[in-house]
Amino acid sequence: MNPKVKYRVGKSKMVQAFIVMLAFLITLPLLAIILYIFKEGITKINWTFLTHLPKPVGESGGGIANALIGSIILVFVAAVIAIPIAILCGIYLSEHKHGKLAYWSRLCVDVLQGVPSIVTGIVVYFWIVKPLGTFSALSGSIALAIMMLPIMIRSTEETLKMIPFSLQEAGLALGLPYHKVILRIVLPCGVSGILSGIMLSIARVAGETAPLLFTAFGNPFLNTNIRKPMQSLPLLIYNYATSPYDDWHDLAWGAALILLFTVLLLNIITKITTRKWNIQL
Amino acid sequence: MEFSIKKRARHSYQQIKAENFFRRALIIIALVMVVLVLGIFLTLIIESIPSLKSLGIKYLWGKTWDPVNNVYGAYPFLVGTLLTSFLALIISIPFSFAIAIYLGEYNPKGWLSNFLKNTVELIAAVPSVIYGFWGVMVLVPIVREIEIKMEILPYGIGIFTSALILAVMIIPYAASLGREMIKMVPSPLKEGAYSLGATRYEVIKNIILPYSKSGLLAGVLLSLGRALGETMAVTMVIGNTSLMPTSIFSPGNTMASVIANEFTEADHTVYLSALIELGLVLFLVTVVINIIGKSIIKRFTKE
Numbered sequence: 001m002n003p004k005v006k007y008r009v010g011k012s013k014m015v016q017a018f019i020v021m022l023a024f025l026i027t028l029p030l031l032a033i034i035l036y037i038f039k040e041g042i043t044k045i046n047w048t049f050l051t052h053l054p055k056p057v058g059e060s061g062g063g064i065a066n067a068l069i070g071s072i073i074l075v076f077v078a079a080v081i082a083i084p085i086a087i088l089c090g091i092y093l094s095e096h097k098h099g100k101l102a103y104w105s106r107l108c109v110d111v112l113q114g115v116p117s118i119v120t121g122i123v124v125y126f127w128i129v130k131p132l133g134t135f136s137a138l139s140g141s142i143a144l145a146i147m148m149l150p151i152m153i154r155s156t157e158e159t160l161k162m163i164p165f166s167l168q169e170a171g172l173a174l175g176l177p178y179h180k181v182i183l184r185i186v187l188p189c190g191v192s193g194i195l196s197g198i199m200l201s202i203a204r205v206a207g208e209t210a211p212l213l214f215t216a217f218g219n220p221f222l223n224t225n226i227r228k229p230m231q232s233l234p235l236l237i238y239n240y241a242t243s244p245y246d247d248w249h250d251l252a253w254g255a256a257l258i259l260l261f262t263v264l265l266l267n268i269i270t271k272i273t274t275r276k277w278n279i280q281l
Numbered sequence: 282m283e284f285s286i287k288k289r290a291r292h293s294y295q296q297i298k299a300e301n302f303f304r305r306a307l308i309i310i311a312l313v314m315v316v317l318v319l320g321i322f323l324t325l326i327i328e329s330i331p332s333l334k335s336l337g338i339k340y341l342w343g344k345t346w347d348p349v350n351n352v353y354g355a356y357p358f359l360v361g362t363l364l365t366s367f368l369a370l371i372i373s374i375p376f377s378f379a380i381a382i383y384l385g386e387y388n389p390k391g392w393l394s395n396f397l398k399n400t401v402e403l404i405a406a407v408p409s410v411i412y413g414f415w416g417v418m419v420l421v422p423i424v425r426e427i428e429i430k431m432e433i434l435p436y437g438i439g440i441f442t443s444a445l446i447l448a449v450m451i452i453p454y455a456a457s458l459g460r461e462m463i464k465m466v467p468s469p470l471k472e473g474a475y476s477l478g479a480t481r482y483e484v485i486k487n488i489i490l491p492y493s494k495s496g497l498l499a500g501v502l503l504s505l506g507r508a509l510g511e512t513m514a515v516t517m518v519i520g521n522t523s524l525m526p527t528s529i530f531s532p533g534n535t536m537a538s539v540i541a542n543e544f545t546e547a548d549h550t551v552y553l554s555a556l557i558e559l560g561l562v563l564f565l566v567t568v569v570i571n572i573i574g575k576s577i578i579k580r581f582t583k584e
Contacts, residue, residue, distance in 0.1 A: 024397065033412070113571070115568070116564070179302075207407075213544070213545070
């Protein structure tokens with residue numbers, strides 16, 4: 001072979017090897033994080049850990065029951081607020097591809113997706129916490145709901161756009177009113193895509209801390225009243241991880257393991273279902 | 282007979298009413314999105330008026346931040362934010378482009394590329410507080426060792442450590458967008474180059490990268506937007522000092538981390554309002570970056 005060609009082919013091979021190496025280096029930090037958290041966290045998790053409240057400083061043991069229940073309540077209320085709004089907005093955007101309102105609405109959804117979570121926290125503080133005069137789980141849920149909206153709206157819009165228009169026409173031709181065509185025909189066809197959007201957004205906000213700092217605030221005791229401050233897993237990890245006490249670090253490791261695996265599991269389930277039903281998100 | 286006609290008329294009247302109600306509800310919800318974003322913007326402006334009034338525009342250039350003596354200057358935080366974000370961007374770009382090229386060109390199908398794709402998506406899914414916790418416990422000691430070897434003050438925490446964590450966190454954004462963009466390069470172009478005798482590397486360098494460069498840029502912009510607004514992981518490892526950072530290894534603060542740390546402690550109006558003004562700056566910058574990024578993507582996908 002001509003030496004010049006040899007050199008070029010060799011260079012191409014070298015570059016390819018280099019790029020493959022760089023690309024696969026990314027698996028290292030993820031593996032390192034998962035393995036380290038697993039190693040540290042698995043020894044802390046037992047029945048007491050899941051069912052008891054954190055002990056005060058100096059006493060070892062205790063658990064994170066308040067954060068577990070708090071996280072579930074916070075995310076559940078957020079989902080209840082966000083799902084109807086997101087689905088209706090997704091319907092509007094998929095039905096009106098052009099038009100002024102649709103354009104601005106779509107732009108605002110894009111903007112909302114980029115808003116830093118801490119800014120959402122500040123704004124909800126002034127909307128809910130200050131008028132009510134107390135930190136509350138409700139305000140935390142509203143902040144989380146605002147963060148869930150863009151993901152859900154996008155997945156609803158994209159899913160509904162792919163449903164053939166002839167389906168809608170058939171319904172209208174039978175004399176069905178518009179809302180029944182949308183709610184009984186179009187929406188059920190896209191239910192799998194919408195559901196995976198919901199799961200994805202739940203997975204995303206379950207680990208959010210920043211918007212909860214000034215809203216749900218955290219609470220060392222068990223609380224199920226959404227008008228009072230409430231603890232959540234990410235808040236607990238943040239507070240205990242930055243504390244100087246080893247007992248609290250232990251609680252944080254256990255909580256981190258539970259949070260990490262819940263979030264990753266939700267993501268993997270979503271991925272498997274979207275692949276099974278062939279949904280593009 | 283007459284009765285049933287009446288009944289039917291009433292029924293269809295109700296149907297039409299419900300239909301109109303539904304249409305109106307859709308429009309209202311679409312409006313709610315616009316109102317929500319405008320509301321966020323206006324709230325931030327209104328709440329930062331006290332600081333805008335008493336500190337003026339030179340607030341952003343003030344070099345000292347001393348709430349006890351009522352002196353507020355946001356310059357250290359601006360520098361901290363820009364340093365961490367751009368450092369993170371520089372570290373992450375080789376990796377995210379490598380992933381984009383690998384998944385988009387070298388190996389777009391098969392289990393190995395699926396594995397890498399899923400890994401990248403899971404990296405985006407890990408909560409930022411967990412990155413922060415891991416950073417404090419694992420990365421900080423490692424960086425401290427390096428700093429001792431380099432014979433500089435071994436803080437461990439600081440701007441460099443936060444940039445490392447941020448880099449890992451933002452790789453997925455540029456990588457997955459870049460992959461989409463590289464996949465969209467028309468194959469006749471590539472085939473033309475191959476038939477002229479180009480090697481794989483030459484095709485990537487001369488055809489694929491120039492063709493998809495605006496798309497790759499959009500991906501980088503979106504990950505920059507993420508990096509600027511990222512709060513928890515950075516707050517946990519940056520060291521939280523209001524002093525001006527002297528090097529990339531010194532502790533500092535970013536706009537987001539100073540808000541997270543001091544918002545609930547801010548005890549008088551100007552202090553609180555100065556923090557909110559930082560939030561306003563953060564909001565405006567990320568919104569502009571996101572809109573530019575998204576419009577580049579839109580133009581690129583239309584072509």
